[in-house]
Amino acid sequence: MLKLTARQEQILNLIKEAIDNTGFPPTRAEIAQELGFRSANAAEEHLQALARKGAIEISPGTSRGIRLLGGTPPSAVPAVSAPIPLPAIPPALLMALPLVGRVAAGSPILAQEHVEATYSVDPAMFSAKPDFLLKVRGWSMRDAGICDGDFLAVKKVDSAKNGQIVVARIGEEVTVKRYRQNGPTIELLPENPEFPVITVDPNTDEFVLEGLAVGLLRSWH
Incomplete structure (x- = not known):
């Protein structure tokens, strides 16, 4: 089981909810706005931490290039390269x-x-x-x-x-x-x-x- 901080759990849940509701993960700006961060850079730092822990995979070059990993059911992963x-x-x-x-x-x-x-x-x-x-x-x-x-x-x-x-x-x-x-x-x-x-x-x-x-x-x- 992944050991995540409370903030990381919050961001991971936000990503899951966005995929469930819209079919696609949120942008960094959307994460920052939802959680009250001052900039998208703060969201990026948390995403990188989640990627290092194996909870998500980040695809460079796209604002929504976030893929759920770490035991997430395949049906929750909409984008496949x-x-x-x-x-x-x-x-x-x-x-x-x-x-x-x-x-x-x-x-x-x-x-x-x-x-x-x-x-x-x-x-x-x-x-x-x-x-x-x-x-x-x-x-x-x-x-x-x-x-x-x-x-x-x-x-x-x-x-x-x-x-x-x-x-x-x-x-x-x-x-x-x-x-x-x-x-x-x-x-x-x-x-x-x-x-x-x-x-x-x-x-x-x-x-x-x-x-x-x-x-x-x-x-x-």
Whole structure:
């Protein structure tokens, strides 16, 4: 059993709650704000201590590059950086997920013409059982660790909580953004300051929630 300080336990629980609620770990700034630290550097020091004790793994270069270790169930670890196909697992334990590429306007996201390939993956890798993989295009979610060319694991849902990362269709466009609803207005927030917030009025805009991000596969390019 890991020997953690009270503050380290608090931060570890915060990471677990963020993954459970949004599908992704918090940023250093979010940890600092939640726990009242003066700067993100204080959060980074505690994260490094947790990494040294084997409770988490830190991926450099991404603001949400935190992976739970130390006996945490695999289902609580949403982000996986690994080649595809994944290492050998008994076939009976694998599930087949279609990979959706570009989506034509006006047709269902899982229409056969959108499916570029099918991958066999271990469902225990994700925070919830996904229904399909979506090929990410662009860098609007870069600071959430979601990069151009990644495969986002998506669970089909018809509602979302504020802060969750979703796949949404607005008119003819399919986008990956962080969800926030304020009254009747829906905002789709990028995780890259170079991209604008998308504001949706469900009463006038053609808006469909296609699914919730439950994990990430990073293919080797």
